[in-house]
Structures are given as structure tokens and as C-alpha cells.
Amino acid sequence: MIPVIPHPTRTVVGAVGALALGPDSSVRAEEPVLAGIAQRFIDDVVDDTGLHLILGGGPSTSSIVLSLVASLSVEFPPPLGLSPDGGDPVNESYRLTVTATGVTVEALVPTGIVRGLATLRQLISASLTEDATALLDEVLIDDSPRFAWRGLSLDVVRTFFSTEQIRRVLDAMALFKMNVLHLHLSDDQGWRIEIPRWPELTEAGADGAMGDRPGGYYTRHEFAELVTYAADRSIVILPEIDMPGHSGAVLRAYPELTSSMGPNLLDPNHPGVLEFASDVIAALAQIAPGPFVHLGGDEAFGMQPEAYATFVDAARTLAVAAGLRPIFWQEASRSSLGSSDIIQHWMALDPEIEALLLSGDLGDLAEGVPEDLGIPTAMLTTIAEMFRIAQTDVARAIERGAKVILSPASHLYLDRPYAEEPLDPTQHDLHRRLGLKVYPRRTIAESFDWDPVEALGEHPEAIAGVEAALWCETIATIDELEFMLLPRLAGVAERAWASGPGASWAEYRLRLGPQAPLWHHRGWQFFTSSLVDWATSPTTEDIATP
Ligand code: ACM
Secondary structure, three states, rough: OOOOOOOEEEEEEEOOOEEEEOOOOEEEEEEEEEEHHHHHHHHHHHHHHHHOOOEOOOOOOOOOEEEEOOOOOOOOOEEEEOOOOOOOOOOEEEEEEOOEEEEEEEEEEHHHHHHHHHHHHHHHHHHHOOOOOEEEOOEEEOOOOEOOOOOEEOOOOOOOOOOHHHHHHHHHHHHHHOOOOOOOOOOOOOEEEEOOOOOHHHHHHOOOOOOOOOOOOOOOHHHHHHHHHHOOOOOOEEEEEEEOOHHHHHHHHHHOOOOOOOOOOOOOOOOOHHHHHHHHHHHHHHOOOOEEEEEOOOOOOOOHHHHHHHHHHHHHHHHHOOOEEEEEEEEHHHOOOOOOOEEEEEEOHHHHHHHHHHOOOOOHHHHOHHHHHOOOOHHHHHHHHHHHHOOOOOHHHHHOOEEEEEOOHHHOOOOOOOOOOEEEHHHHHHHHHHHOOOOEEOOOOHHHHHHHHHHHOOOOHHHEEEEEOOOOHHHHHHHHHHHHOOOHHHHHHEEEEEEEEOOOOOHHHHHHOOOHHHHHHOOOOOOOOOOOOOOOOOHHOOOOOO
């Protein structure tokens, strides 16, 4: 067992404790283009473990050597799905070799080196000794991702997170080789990004959040800094503006866009609405690092199907005219979807709830939904109807040649309450409070019991990627966010990256436990599931967390 998540594709293990890395060990980048990556790795290892490696060293004295190569000994097939930067998938493959004389990380492009170093960081943390040196086993690792798109969608509206806090999330994603951070930047409760021609969005619109939480927004400059921070870790930021539903903050800022449709809907036939959409999309084109933008499209409750399709079709046309490839939540398959479209599938619930919602007898439904789920009975009809209509979304999209990002709420919504108890008694309150009660509690083992290809049945070729989502109705602070993110995010990354036969929970949990010292050392809050033997670090006690 090598204590790495996601599990590398091929590993050959040799002598135990063959190589010691200490404070005088050096890291050398063979190509100047890798210098920044080498320095970030050194900084990361300090934050992960307290071990200070040094940059530089001669060809024969460096302990860790990073180099780009023209070819790797093991050639992997290209990953499934779409590349988040819009081109052919970047080759993220790497070879990591640990021998008694040193470590080499080889890849075809810098992103491969970044992925290889994420593996090395976990190996270093797991082999740390009492005196803060690492005693690595000999190993040969050849690795490559299963899916090209490995994302996390984060709600920064219900709770606004500062750029510093978002960087913590990016750090966790990078450790597990995830490569898309999808930021949900607008919703009923607030608007989170500067749009030049519509200043009230970030004046009035950014004020609120869920309940009495503080609002906020990212300036374009701050957003660009986040894009750079993410890109340095080979992560792409995907901005989402949610339209035509979930538009309450827009209508608060610009009441003149309000139509008779409702307080959070944008009517495409109302004066000014498409001009607004056009300006927003043009602004997204300027800030998005790649060709993809997310334009929402979910839960437009109360909107007539024709008006909904008109809006989505108009938004798609505007996006394409701006040189963008729009992504919509799955409801958008009820518009003029074509083969260049991408939808995000989210409406997959627990089998027993699906059965109830589809049963057709709302009387039974009201009785069958456990009381503590907190679904208001008055909403049941709407939810059941929404769910029934949604049953054909994905099949219709696939039939038209569109691609599907997999975010089934049943397994990839991380705002689901944990079932098992925490080992750390101070976490009982978080454990009880956090997560949406509409989802039955599930253990992290149950959440892990999922496979993307099985999820899409007969059409694995239609999978664009795999993306977890974290909505923040119940999450008010960065600690609470991290508590819901870890450890489940690691399990999502395992499914999205690891090729070969899917890991069993019994095997995976043995790799999960050794992650804890690194998380501790970084000061990351995580749910101390009682299903895992969490390792303790010899140095954790000595080093203050940030
Ligand atoms: C969603 O959860 N409304 C996409």
C-alpha cells in the first residue's frame, strides 16, 4: 500500500526507508520553466510537514530532480472527457522514482511535474520521522488521470469567502490533483463579481449573504489573482453566473429588470434583460481563464418552459458570440441543445427518495419523507414535479451529442450531513449542525461507493468530467467549509483520477488515515470520521498551526 490519494496508476515498491530527506536536501529544476514549481513545492512541504528543503544543488548532489522529458517509458491513453482549458487534454502523466540516491520527477509538460509533486508531498508527509526528516521507501510510480476534468463547485454566495480562504480550498484541491474550481458567483442572496457596466450589482447586490452573514465580492483584480494562484497549481477557475433563476440579487440591484414572472427570475422578453445578460457574459469573457463559463440555468421555478428555453438559447448565443463555451445545469437540456453543449447533471438523489418523488402519490410522499429532512410539505409538489421532469434531461442531452459533467447530488454534493460519529469529541456540534437536512445522513464510506462510468450507464463517452459541489446554506465559516470538504473531497478525487479497478472502501480507508498529519499541519479542519484510523504526526504537537 502506498499512502497516496488518488492512487497512482502503476506502482512498484522496493526497499523500505531507502532515502532520507532532511533540511539539507535540495530540489533542482532541470529546466528554467520548472523553477517556480520547484519553489512552490518547497513552500508546500514546509506547510505540510515543517521540513525545509532547499532550492538548487548541483547535478550530483540534489536529492530531488524535476525534469521535462520528450517521452515517458509508460504511455497512457488520453484521459476521458473535456480539458478544462478547452484544448486537447494536457498530458498530466508523470514518472516518480525514489531510490537510495534520490528522487526524480519526470513529465512531458510542467503540469505533469505539478501532479507528480502532489504525490511526493503525500509520501514525504507519511514517512516523516521524529526528527522531522522523511524516510522514503524505494518506489517507481507511473501515473496518469482517468478524467481530464476533476472539479469542485463552491457556493461563495450563501457565504462569502475571501480570496485568502479560497486559496486554502485551492491548496486542498491541488494536493489531490483536482483541476477545476467552479465558483458560484451569483444567487438570490448576493452577487460576488464586479461587472463594469452594472455597478449596483456589487453595491447593493453584494451586500447580503445567507441570513445575517456578511456579504462581499471579488474585484476583477482579486479575481485575476485567484486565477493566477490556481493556474500555478494547474487548476482552472470556472466562473458561474446563475440565470435566469436564482437572480434575486440582480433584481434587488436593478429593480427595473423585475417582471411579472417573479422575484428571482429574469424574463428574456422584459426590456433590458438580454442587454444585462450580454454585458455579464462579455465581462465573464474577460475574467475567465479559459473558454468555459457557467451560466447556471437551474431551478427556474415558476418560469414557463418557453420563456426558459428562450432565455437559455439567448444566453448560449451571446456566449458563443463572445468566444465562450457555456456550461449549464442539466435543466438546460430543455432548450435547443446541440452537440457543442455541456450540461452539469446534479439531480440524482438517494434511491429511496427518488422512488418517493416518482411514486406519483404526494400523500404518501408527505408521509414517506422523514420528518427530520426538513422539506416543507408545501414544497413537496414542486420538488416532485421538478424531479419528474428532470428524469429525461440527461438522456436528451446525450441524444443530441452534448457532454455531461457528473455532479450527482447522491454522491458528489458535499453538503450532506455525515452519518458516523466524529472521533474528536469537539466536533459533535459541527457534526450535528452542518449539512442540508434534505439529504439523509451518509457515512463517508457510502459517499465513496460510486463510480462515474457506472453513473452514466451506457454512455461513458458522453462524460465531460467529474465535479463535486459544496453549497453553503448551513456553512458559515471557513472551518465549517473545510469540515464538509475533508475527507470527502479526497474520495471524489480518487474516483476522478485513479484508473484501473476502482478502489474498495476497505483499501481506500488505509490510504485515508495517513493523510491526517498533513491536514493537521496545514491547519485544515476535517471531519474525524470514526470509520478511519487517523494517523498522528510525530511533529504535529510541536508546530503551531496557522
Ligand atoms: C443545484 O443544486 N441547484 C444545481
